[in-house]
Amino acid sequence: MPTINVSKKEFEQLVGKELPLDQLKDRISMLGTDLEKVEDDEIEVEIFPNRPDMLSVQGFARAFSSFIGEKTGLRHYDVKKSGEKIIVDGSVKKVRPFTACAIVKNLQFNDEKIKEVIQIQEKLHITYGRNRKKAAIGVYPMEKISFPINYKANEPNKIKFKPLESEQELTGLQILSQHKAGREFGHLLEGLDKFPYFIDANNEILSMPPIINSHLTGRISEETTAVFIECSGFDYQVLSKCLNIVVTALADMGGEIYSLELDYEEDKKSSPDLTPEKMKLDLKYINKWLGLSLSDEEAKNLLEKMGHDYENGIVMIPAYRTDILHQVDLAEDVAIAYGYENFVEEIPNVATIGEENKLEKFARKVREILVGLKLLEVKNYHLTTAENLNEKMLLENKLIPLKNALGEHNHLRNIILPSLLLNLKDNQHHEYPQNIFEIGRTFNHGKTETGVKETEKLAVVLCHEKTDFTEIKQALTALMDSLGLEVSIKETEHPSYIVGRVGEIIVNDLSLGFIGELSPEVLNKWDLMVPVVGFELELETVFDLI
Amino acid sequence: MELKSLISKLHPLERQVLPVLKSETELSAIIKSSQLDEISVMRALQWLENKEVLKILKEEKKIVNLDTNGIKYKEEGFPERKFLEALTTEFQSLTTIAKKSKLETEEINACIGILKRKLAIDVKKEEELMVKLGPQADKILKDGTFEEQLLKKDFPLDLDSIQDTEKLAFDELKKRKNFLKIEDEKKLTITLTDLGKQLVNEDLSGEFVNRLTTGMLKTGSWKDKAFRAYDVEINVPKVYPGKKHFVNQAVEYAKQVWIDMGFKEMTGDMVATSFWCFDSLFVPQDHPAREMQDTFFLGGDLEKGQLPNKELLEKIKNTHENGGNTGSKGWQYTWSDDITQTNVLRTHTTILSAKTLSQLKSEDLPAKFFALGKNFRNEALDWKHLFEFNQTEGIVIDKNANFRHLLGYLKEFFKKMGFSKARFRPAYFPYTEPSVEIDVFHPIKNEWVEIGGAGMFRPEVVVPLLGENIPVLAWGPGFDRLILDNYDITDIRELYKNDLKQLREMKVWLK
Known part of the structure; x- marks a missing residue:
């Protein structure tokens, strides 16, 4: 979430009151702005995304001043007519169809103030403007431009101007490939035949939104006393709000707001519109x-x-x-x-019956039986690697990959057993026997809304020098006996287990999973030097049988 | 009396070892005479030492022994002697000397170096190296070198027994290849204390019962027998119980708290379409949280799921675009079916609340639900970031519910979780209004800790799902923080490290 840094002195001036530090901190956080820190003259606050109007020291101070009762009620901003005009060409319709513009005069800039204007622009770009996609803002010194201004679109190689921080003139395409801003935001114009641009009465290109301003006309300086502001994007309402946030901040700096006429092909609009x-x-x-x-x-x-x-x-x-x-x-x-802090908390007297989910309750019972067998419960991630799930188990199952995992864990597990083998591998320096189990969610392809079928499974492994099939079958039988189910094992083959020492777990004619001695080849792949036996079964199916 | 009680507590092993101690003091001898294995003898000696019957003296010695070349030269004599014996007072070429002495080139080269240093040979260089006897040769041939003298000793030697005068020769030999080896030897000797001296002379043969057997009980023979007394104060080897994972212990506790407060549990899938994860909760389709860097998307053939039923889809779509029948303006944008179908790993359990609302009927109300489960966020693993995290979710659907009730439920839950003080600050979530950030006062850290969010579901969420605008109180604070604090864990990865030692030894959740 965005934070802004403001000067405490300036903030207090705008608020119209100085508060003791304790109170200041308390009031800031109770306004719904998360205070990060107050240090010397600097206040850093986090502004929630629903309040982009507080992304400037002016906007933040305005809200704060009302909140503490200093300057309350609706602020009135005068908007005078400038008589100037923006002509919006039909060519932008399929490109970046809307702009809302304003002029603010009577400003006094110094280094500090210029930085503030840049900060408002940047913070709005990131948040409300969704990284310039939804709204991009341009601010231009009035002394460098002449009206009327045209907003139109043309083929990228026909748009040629010297962008900010560039030594030479570049075409639209060159800007995307060679300029820093072009590389960062170029994807917003990707695939378009025409790029949008603002051009003034002297045929001087002002900017190519939402990428970059012209070097000549796109930078305010200490000599600037009046600015032209445009917001471009896809929704006039959004742009209008965005413009309002900028012009009211500039007005709080001491500026006077002037409106312009926007000549769209269909209609004429006037912006900014500060009617509440x-x-x-x-x-x-x-x-x-x-x-x-x-x-x-x-x-x-x-x-x-x-x-x-x-x-x-x-x-x-x-x-x-x-x-x-x-x-x-x-x-x-x-x-x-x-x-x-002034709300009196209350728990109303509303009678409802509490209840645990039945499958969860069942899983809890199973857990208790297994703990009674002196097994230790482990808990692993649902995300793991394809290598763990397939290669290291000698399996070739169809897995569910993630599209964009930042870390190496980029598959949803379809079985739990590999997680347990990983635990055994990581614990080889600890005392044996290592008898562990996990109850958890597994993911497979299936006929559901998402295409993924999620199943609760149980896996148990026993690992020590003398473990064998008998021991694991005893554990399984003890569990099933406790649940009142009769289990039988049917001879079968499975790549992860030793041939002749693996069986299918059958209850009520349903196949629930596999049990056996893990094959030495699998143990080798996990670097395990102690024998392992285990089983994995579908706990949900067992639950359904009860 | 003391002696008698001591005798009654003696273990059979101790009884077997004690008589031997009358004559033997050294471990290997004790092992031999007692006819026990080393481990048994050591255990008995250890116990006896604990009882102050004896003292065990551990000596670690370094022993010098001959290696392969050492053995060889001890038998055959040093090559430098053979070399010297082949010399005369006249210069001879190395070839001649080699022939006479029958030494290898490598040995000859070594000899020249050694003997030159001892001034036993003179060397001059012509076409070939020429060598004759030097000033010290006579003395050496007669008395032998210091090295020869050292080698004459009986090996193995105690390293400490090597005299200062022999030190030089010893260092010299140590440098030679495979000549000497130095080994550690542990030597144990025991000395009896006064008590011990008394004890070894006692009659230890009296019959003490070690174990009570079924036989004794059946025949009643135990009546005539004395039981060996145990040292009940001694430490015994540890055993570990089976245990539930500590995260699950905490989860079970928290669930019980919710159930006690009259909440019904919600569970559900972790994979969801964006429709359920975001859209049904009025999160705008271009919200930053829905982007790649925050949310896990499914790949392969599972990038997209199915659309929900048409009626619900229309309602949610309208709500986003223009507010539908919720009394809201909506987000004022154009909805995308494509985005709503995208499969994700759920980013919050709030999805379960949305699904529950969509299934409720008026006659089910008022109702309270909770969930406690895993969610996902796209993060690489480090000490304070996990890509999986637990959240505890709660909703109250009640015509008369209000903001003060929300604060009341939250305060009660956290009190039961061990935080007696909670405070609330304004916050922002797209699906609640008002929204609340919950801080709890950490009694040990003595500071407020941010624990998560809550609020009242917006009508834009409730109306399309439930069909009417009834207040729904909702919360979803993170749960891992509470577990970390309880177990004093700072590295969040330890929650799922599954270190078996840690799991075995960790105290159970005691709340």
Whole structure:
């Protein structure tokens, strides 16, 4: 999850109040922002993904200030008309169809402020913008560009400009292969015949979203006093919100927001649109949901502490909030403002009957019988290697591979026995006998919703100098006797076991698995120097028989 | 009296060894006279030492013995003597000397070096190396070299018995190939204490019963017999019981807590379609948690599963796209059937809650369910990351449930798990609102520890699955943390290392 670093001094200025450190820490975490650390002048907080509006020191301070009751209620941002225009060409429809734009004037930049703007952009790209896929933001110094600006798409080799941090002009394709940003984000344009770009009235290319800005027009400096901002992507609503988050942060820096006209082929839009969203609030529902009995006035106070306005049952939600989909989202805001620490916990008197899952209960009983036979229970991973499951067992079963495992464990186990042999291999320096068992999930192809059939199995191995088939058959029989089942062994062959010393486990005419002495070839593959006998059976089938 | 009680406790082995100690003090001799094997004698001696009957003195000695060349030269004489004997006061060529002495070239070369150092030969170089007797030759031929003198001794020799004057010769011989070997020898001698001296003279032949037998019980013959008294305070070899794996012990305990609180257990598959793992829980299809680096996807012919029934699919799809009939705006994007069919290893047990909700009927309510099981996340193994982890899940479906109840259930569960203090902070999960992060106060570490999440299911989750908007309290904190703390484990891999010594010796879950 994203974290932001903010200057404590700047934060306090924006909040309008200095809190003692203890209180500051406590309030930050009770606002729903996870405090990572406060050190000297630096505050590091984790912002949850539902609140991208807090990804700047301005946005975070704005929410915090309301929360502690300093500046509550809806903030009003003036939007003046700039009279400028963006022409959106039909060619972008199949490429990156939408943009929302704004102008912010009257800004004063220094090193610090430039860095802040870059941080907002980057954090929004990663989170709300889903690594620029859903939304990409460009910020341009007004003094370097001229209106109207065109947003269009063209063949990649016909787009040619000098991208940021490059010495020379590159074409669209060259940028993807040669430029750092191109290599990182190029997959977003992969397979497209045309790439999108912004171009100004002087025929100067401003940028090729969502990859890179032009070196000439794409960088703000300390001389910059006004900026042009564009967000591009696939959903106008998303872009509009994203733009609102950026412009309100810039306005909190002291900027003045100006709107532009967006000429789409179908219609004209004006952005940014900072009109608060309205949502009806059913206070009875909120009270029931939270277990409170707030009055209208109390609800109003709490909502104002979260930056909303509330009047006549209607909540006015700031235009930069992206997370209010339903009344319950307002319920959470009310709960946060009320303070999680102020809720009185209660266990209601609701009579329900507790019950263990029957198969789990059965497995627990089996475990107890085996423990009574002095066996030690082990517990292994469900993920292992194909080598362990097949090669080292002399088997050729159809396995279930994972597509993207980061580690070497990249198959789901279909049998447990290899896990137990691995345990024996790892424990050769410890005392013998080593008699162990495991009850666990195994995975095979099957006719289910996913195509995978999951089965609980039991495997037992006995390992010591004098172990033999008799001993393992005794263990199996003891188990089945205790369960009231009659077990018989039918002679068979199995690649993992010694020929003539392996049998099929049969109960009520059903074949449940195999029992026998592990073949020396298998033991060799596991580097085991002590004889091993064992069995593995389908516990679920046994359960069904009872 | 003391002596008598001591005698009554003597083990048969001790009785057999004690008489021998009257005359013998050295281990090998004791073994011989007692006609027991070494291990039995050692055990008896050890016990007797514990009883302060005797003292065992362990001496470790280094013994010098002759190796193959040593034996050979002791018999045949040193090559340097043969070499010297072949010399005259006139220079002779090496070829001549070789012929006369019948030495190998290698031996000759060695001899020249050794004898030159001892000033026993003079050497000059012409076409061939020429050698004649040197100033010390006479003395050496008469008295022999120091090495020869040393070799005359009787081997094996005690290393400590080698005198300083012999040291040089000894070092010289040690350097030669296969000449000497130095071996460790352990020597045990025993000395009797005053008690011991008394004891060996006692009559130890009296009949003591070692083991009570069925025969004795049947015939009643035990009545005439005295039982050998045991040393009951002595340590006995350890035996280990069969045991459940400690993770399962903890799991069983936690399950019992849920059952006591009136919760019914949910279980289910670990492989699931993304529909159940994410979509049914209103996790947007482009949510970062669904990406390759976090979630395990199935490969081969199992990349995709089947779509759920059409009615449910439509409901969930609409909820994502526009909120459907849930009163929500939804995520406002275009749904993909492709993504929803993708098979994954479940990333949370919350999937079981979703499935349970989809099967519940109004007449089943109110209801409480729990699950405790394994989930997966795509991580390489290291001391604080496992690709499999346990989670404990709970849901309460009740028309009258509210946020305060949620906090109440959680507090009670953690109290029963041994954490008397729990606190709650705002958090974010796509499927709950409000969402809660749970911290418990760790009594030993004396700090708040983050333990996991909880919340109330969003109507976007509940309405499509259950059919109506009823509050559902839900939680799914991690469970491994609680196990680690209880067993004081810091490396998370130890949970499933299956070290048998650790499993045998670990104390059982005592809560």
